[in-house]
Amino acid sequence: MAKDHAPQFHQDHSDFPQIDRQATLQADRLVELARLQPLTDGGLRTSELLSEALANAPHHHDARILLERLHQMFVPRWHFPMLADKVRNRAFAEAIAAKVGPGDIVLDIGCGAGLTAMLAARAGARHVYTCEQQPLIARAAVRVIEENGLGDRITVIPKPSHELVVGVDLPAPADVVISEIVDTVLLGEGALATLVHAMRRLARPDARAIPEQGRLMAQPVDSDKLLALWRPGQAEGFDLGAFHHFASVAQITPNDLSAVGLRPLGPATDLFHFDFIRPDMRPGRTTRDLACSSAGTLHAVFVFFEMDLGPGISLTNDLSSDGHWGRTAFLLDRPICAAPGDLLRLTAQHDTSQLSLSVQGFASCTGDPDLPFLWMSHAASSCPPRPDCRAVLTA
Known part of the structure; x- marks a missing residue:
């Protein structure tokens, strides 16, 4: 060192x-x-x-x-709560059992401790080739696999998947590609680029994939505790408002999620859909109106994923789910009052590896979808006066 x-x-x-x-x-x-x-x-x-x-x-x-x-x-610390996530483990076990069969060559991307590779071997795969780019983790995975009696059916390759070559690292293109390389908004671990390469270069044209597809969703939420956690207004009598611009995206741990009590103000709305069997690298941009069905203070836009592993088998990190995944909330610069029927217009963009989100305003009030939402720089913990929507937009 x-x-x-x-x-x-x-x-x-x-x-x-x-x-x-x-x-x-x-x-x-x-x-x-x-x-x-x-x-x-x-x-x-x-x-x-x-x-x-x-x-x-x-x-x-x-x-x-x-x-x-x-x-x-x-060895990132998230490995350990991930391995302890029983809902996630059971979903992958069921999907792998349903989609892997005798005679299959399986490519498992991101070996970690070797769990998904061992699940594929248990499901009957002829052989599993699992890659892990971190040498310490790859070495530990070999030991885990050998101690579970599967060393003759699983090969751990200490390389990133984009360095694998059919005929060198794998004897033939894979029949099934398994990966669990998503973050809280699906994109952050380079999942799409990895899968584009794997499905085109390392798999058969009709190869199966686990997961199959994913969706990003957005939802308006109310939580003064979230704001107090990420943008405390003052400490020991000192105003901290000028520091708040550093906290525009809240990364919420499972423990924080329980503590801050995010309350949905309306239903979730689709942002993007990703096909993991036929992935592509096209960036995306969309404008959506989030409907508010309850009255409250709109503090943030909560973004979560839904991921289909196989028919009838899915995982999510939405507000009602449990498990190891964190959550992501895009904080409004200024909380505002929302009423039933309000439509919050936002634009979401991704470059296949990162997500950005910007809010334009209440579409139902402005009548102008291009009018920017001008936020105040200091967050308030309660609803500001709102005689009409346009007064808020031009504050």
């Missing part, structure tokens, strides 16, 4: 028995070697040295600290 950034600790070995002192001194040497290792191999050699140090001296403080830092650097 980079020497300049590694914590420098000096252990006192004077009170250790002779054999422990020798082991600890050897661990010290291994830790120093680990500090000097470049991380261009994804941390593999550094991990080996630190693990060897701990084998010599299990209580070695420096080795434990550095190994934990290495794991946090290269």
